[in-house]
Amino acid sequence: MARAATTSDVFNAIAEPQRREILVLLRAGERPVTELAQELGMPQPGASKHLRVLREVGLVRDRKAGKQRLYGLDARGLRPVHEWSGGFEQFWNESFDRLDAYVHVLEQAGQEE
Amino acid sequence: MARAATTSDVFNAIAEPQRREILVLLRAGERPVTELAQELGMPQPGASKHLRVLREVGLVRDRKAGKQRLYGLDARGLRPVHEWSGGFEQFWNESFDRLDAYVHVLEQAGQEE
DNA sequence: TTGATACATGCCTATATAGGTATATGTTGG
DNA sequence: CCAACATATACCTATATAGGCATGTATCAA
Structure with missing residues (x-):
């Protein structure tokens, strides 16, 4: 199997x-598809597809505005990502020390592999 | 094409x-492959493959320990993820208000599609 | 109704896995 | 050197996209 469907997972x-x-x-505000496609330098269908994925995981909302469809940010789904990665904060702060010690161990061990 | 190679991207x-x-x-400390495989309920080759990906993006380090190979966390690579998602913090806090207003607009507009 | 504009979808292709199985590689002990 | 243990790899299969292109659909204006 390939990776799990992007459709059901914010990550x-x-x-x-x-x-x-x-x-x-989208942090700058709502935008129509065409404008996004242009700013990303990709064809419109491509932008629509990405927007669809984002919509399906709830990171984006859309509303009709006449002929256009405005997409807007709904960042709440990013909170879990922030919290999950934040759970490692103490580790990347400790990293320097730990790695120093770790590298030291490797050197003393003879640096195999 | 499929998604970009996982090998070069922490996300x-x-x-x-x-x-x-x-x-x-791994936050609990270094572990040998077999132990990780067991805790994840997956065959050893599977764990090895995932560990390889993590090693290639630098999220994990390994060192030989006799017959075993101990894998350890190197969380520094998660910092960019935390910072990126953190860039949306103000938005998920505002979300409730914005969405309330937004939903209101939709309702008044006749809630099309 | 016709034409133009703005998107969403359908279709097709190439590619990157995730998993499972079998096997190669490396290390230790006798 | 041989057997046993711990891992990494090679292979093979099924699947989920990312992209490009053509086309369907909805909305607005004349």
């Missing part, structure tokens, strides 16, 4: 660089 | 649930 949805780009762009 | 590496599990387990 998968933001694994795609261009989708992260879209989210960043 | 892709943590898109896989079991890899996130591994990182969490």
Whole structure:
């Protein structure tokens, strides 16, 4: 099997660089698809597809505005990501010390492999 | 093309649930592959593969310990994830108000599609 | 109704896995 | 050197996209 469907997982949805780009762009406010596609330098169908994924995981909302469809950010789904990664904060702060010690051990061990 | 190679991107590496599990387990300290495989309820080759991906993006370090190979956490690579998602913090806090207003607009507009 | 504009979808292709199984590699002890 | 244990890899299969292109659909204006 390939990776789990991006459709049901925020972590998968933001694994795609261009989708992260879209989210960043939307912080500035709602945007129609065409404008997003243009700013991302990709064809419109591509932008629509990414927006669909983002919509399905709930990171984006859309509303009709006449001929256009405005997409807007709903960042609540990113909170779990922030919290999960935050659970490692103490570790990346300790990292320097730990790695120093660790590298030391390796050197003394003769640095195999 | 499929998604970009997970090998060169931390966001892709943590898109896989079991890899996130591994990182969490490693917060408790270094572990040999077999033990991780057992705790994750997956065959050893599977654990080795996930560990390889994590190693290639730098989230994990390994050192030989006799017959075993101990894997340890190097959480520094998660910092960018935390910071990126943190860039949306103000938005998920505002979300309730915004969405309330937003839903209101939709209702008044006649709630199309 | 016709034409133009703005999107969403369908279809097709190439590719990157996730998993499972079998096997190669490396290490230790006798 | 041989057997046993711990891992990493090679292979093979099924599947989920990312992208490109063509086309369907909805909305608005004349």
